[in-house]
Amino acid sequence: MARIDRDNKIHIKAIALDDEQRVKVLSPGMLVTKRFLRNRLALVGLIIIVAMFVFAFVGGIVSPYGEREVFRTYETALKDYAGVSLNKEYQYSDAPDQEFPALAKADMILAINKGETSFTSGNVTYTIIKETENLFRIVKLNEAAKVITVKGISSFNQTSTIEFTDELKEVCSQAIEKKEQSFEFEGTSYVVTQDGKMNVISVAQEVSTVTTMIFSTYSQDTKLSSAFKVAAQKALAANETSFQADGVDYTLKTDDKSNIFYLNDQEYAAISQYSINPIASDVFLNLDFKMAVEEAIKKNETTLDYINEKNETEQYLIQRNNEQYTLKRELSTQVNNTYESPSWQHWLGTDGNGMDVMTRLMYGGRISLLIGFVVVILEIVLGIIIGGIAGYFGGWIDSLFMRIVDVFNCIPAMPLYIILGAIMDFLKINPSIRIYFLCIILGLLSWPQVARMVRGQILSLREQEFMIATEATGLRTSKRIFKHLIPNVIPQIIVMATMGLGNVILMEATLSFFGLGVKYPYASWGNIVNAVNDIYVMTNFWFIWIPAGFLILITVLGFNFIGDGLRDAFDPKMKR
């Protein structure tokens, strides 16, 4: 070989005829690679698969969204906002440390309807003091004195420890004369009842105040005391403009629209016959709004434009249903952003659960590819072991193993997967564990073909001279099978594995399509296409199912191209 260096000196080196430098020797692996790369389809397949891996494994990392990230959006809908009714139910405000049982309440209503002034419920006698048309006070009586009035002169016969002063006696006599049912003196209520010719004066012990009027407060935290309620209603009935309750002065302003109570010139509360309650428990309806509603209802209007504190106009719809009114309002609610069309945020839109389809495709690709690899490795390992042993030993072992292979080969795969899927559904197996089960089931049912192929190859290989040589050198049986026989079957196994990958991905997709393979919340290409079981989705949202189906198609196609190319590359005899 001649070589000319920089100084124009010629170096000559003699080489032998069989020098490695002279004959360019390619290793078998290189030969296969070269032949493989010459095949255009195989190259396309390789590119597809690499792209798919990048898409699934890198894409998942790059994607700004998570596999199970749900996108939400706001949607306006006409929703019930408040309910309004003309109140006819009695409202009870019990006095402190007093109990007014439900049974007594029922008895009280009966008594009021009959116009009686007292009733007995559960060994307790209650007296009803009618303050106004809508206001009653329920009291328990403690007898204080008996009064006999003869010719205008009352003689008091004290029956309790309460002392009857002259002033009290005076008030008492007046009340009896006027035939009043009750009177007040120094903050205590007294009740006069007739017992034959005698009048019995009793001290009234407040139990409860009963009214059909509804109080509403201006601010959310105001709690109205029962004393206030009683005093307020009395004042209202008496057309007074101010009154006192719990030692505080209130003023009352009344017009035909509303009755409002003021505390220190501040609006404090209002009273009305309408009960207005919000549907949602976290909403506080202010008085202005309530009064606006009342007015609208009284005018029989069906819509209400209310200007709120922020000077915004809120529109309400009033619907009447017998005595009930419902206020409806366009409210915006948060919902899953489902079936959104492709946009810059979501390149392939969102699916029925409001998840990003593109991201789901990436994660689905991961699962589909991983299942493919795990299953193929499982089936190859099983196939090599069983096929290798059967082929090498021959005889009865071979017959036995091959019958087992026949049996497995006869079991119809698809129905079996469906049944096992149904069993897993029944046992409510966790979706993540289910994926492993799926791998094992798919692997266990697909090894017979590999075993058959390995056995066939080994049957012919073991008769060859190199096997006799291994026997002569006294190698272990396991070493003979797995070191000398199996490597010779590797080309066929690689081809089978590549084609098998495609098949497994198809099978997994089909199962997931039927909802029996990979389950929500995990994504797989098959269960993304599953959305087409809803015809509405199929006809309207192509962007959900077509990309997923297309990805399955080109991935399987890629594996088949590679497998085909590899077969040609390993077996150049087929080429002319």
Add this chain to the structure above:
Amino acid sequence: MRKFITKRLLQSIVILFFVSFIIYGIMRCMPSSYVETQARALSTQPGAKSYDEWITQLNEAYGLDVGVIQGYGKWLSKAIVCDFGDSWYWNVPVTVKFGKVIWHSFALGMASFILEVVIAIPLGIISARKQYSKTDYAVTVIALMGISIPSFFLATLLKYIFSVKLGWFDLFGVVGRMHEQLSPFGQFLDVAKHFVLPVITLTIISMGSLMRYTRTNMLEVLNADFIRTARAKGLTEKRVVNYHAFRNTLIPIVTLLGSSIPNLFAGAMVTETIFQIPGIGYTSYQSMVQGDIPFTMFYMVFLAFLTLLGTVIADVLYAVVDPRVRVN
């Protein structure tokens, strides 16, 4: 020859025995929700027995009260005389339901089988004759695409294009809305129209492998010595290919086709389910989902039987078609 066939048949029977046993074992693991639902429904009727009593009675009636081996024995003794019990879901004997639905599947299978043969074999031969030409690449790509496309996706795609977008076909079923009013011939056309999309789906999916198989075998034959001899003899290329090569390619192809004839009865579960064609595939899919053990059991054993039959036919056909095998 007779000895060979007898041996294969006996072997098949033994395999079928074990396969059905395994299938029976798996079937017994199935959620027996159907029996429970049935018992619950029956026990709510006025004056009915309690749920527990019903479930014992139903389990007894369906042979679920004994162990797997005894249960299998019971099933087998009846199955031998073609009594596969009553279907739980369809409420008729399994064989009656089978007889009703099998012809839909057979028609579907037969139509796609004929189309497949008519399209795939010529294309395979062409692509082998012009190896590495554009035609060859095109055929290879089409064949591999047919193998690679998921049947459910293809079916949905066809439905989307032809039923939804173009409105040519119905989405589901085998009969149209006006089926009853049509004349017998019109009824036939109506059913045929509903079979178009499923047949196309099945043809595209199964075509690929036959195309590849034909191509591979044709290439092998074209590389053989006798073809070189025929050419050297001065025969026209047409005669070489159509007469000498094609006849020899027929050996493996006929074997393959013969062995796939039993599969015409197997039904295409995925395609039938998507198009809701009441063939054996769709019927058994519904049975499986509903936990109808007798019908599913029957279907699976039937499929195993078909597979074995296919293998036996392949072996026998191989001997029939190729005289060299017969001599050995």
